[in-house]
Amino acid sequence: MVVAGVDPGITHLGLGVVAVEGKGALKARLLHGEVVRTSPKEKAEARVGRIHARVKEALLRFRPEALAVEEQYFYRQNELAYKVGWALGAVLVAAFEAGVPVYAYGPMQVKQALAGHGHAAKEEVALMVRGVLGLREPPSPSHLADALAIALTHAFYARLGAGKALL
Template sequence: MVAELQGLRVMGIDPGLTRCGLSVVQGGHGRSVLPVAVGVVRTPHDAPLSVRLLRLSSAVEEWMDDYRPDVVAIERVFERGNVSTVMNTAHAVGVLMLAAARRGLEVHQYTPSEAKKALTGNGRADKRQMTSMVTRILGLAEPPKPADAADALALAVCHCWRAPFIARTAELGQASRVRGGTTPEKTRSGRR
């Protein structure tokens, strides 16, 4: 029995310059999520940065054109101690976000701990736990490899599950503004 396709088609990206995990999932009924595609883009570590970014850009744009996601979920870059690695990842994230922007796609960023908490209930889950949950949630016959692919799937599933909350929050914020709700600039007396 195939689950009804009701939700968003989400592209999950685990950014990296040497290995970049890409995935696409389709939201189904309730919390069901169906896998569409998963893979890893690799760039040669000895190639010039501009060539590596072009390779990454071309690959992600091809995926976006082929799979037509509604939204992109990408891992938020955070300081890991190695400035060079962080800078290379930040360059990759910029190229990936630009590709989404060119297609009018919203980009949502999640920290690794946010994705871990969404899928396992534990923001400190290890790689093995995350891969096991991704495999189970998506009904995969075997765990996705390498870890970058599993991480990309985890980000996509995380957004599928958080998207309804994000949408409700945005609607409530808009409704409050339409009704003339208070803004941070107003005091209790209504004066600024």
């Protein structure tokens, strides 16, 4: 199973693709990982366009069975939520164009799937990503680690038949 994961952000968008192997313990290998960067000095359409192009390119190149995104929760951060929405919109359009279904998972679901409890620190999750993917070091920067964690989370829940489609 090939799964893409996205940690949505307008300035730093994490994008990772993993291939999950076997039927036993969650074991996977890294196919692709990057952080798509944009600048607040750029026009909105250039930022959104670059995110769309990079995500669509990865989806067409690796043909994942699913795209998993992190559900966003914002409290009193309206401007941030608005701009992250630009990035998420670009991701959703790319998924639609590539014919890839989209699933969403909250931070606690990611922590539960990878660390076994919903209150794990980001560092603990990154170490689990390193272990599952057989990497020498935890993925860096954090946006990439989060994208890979989200992809692995979908693989975990898909094995249980409990993937959560984005509505």
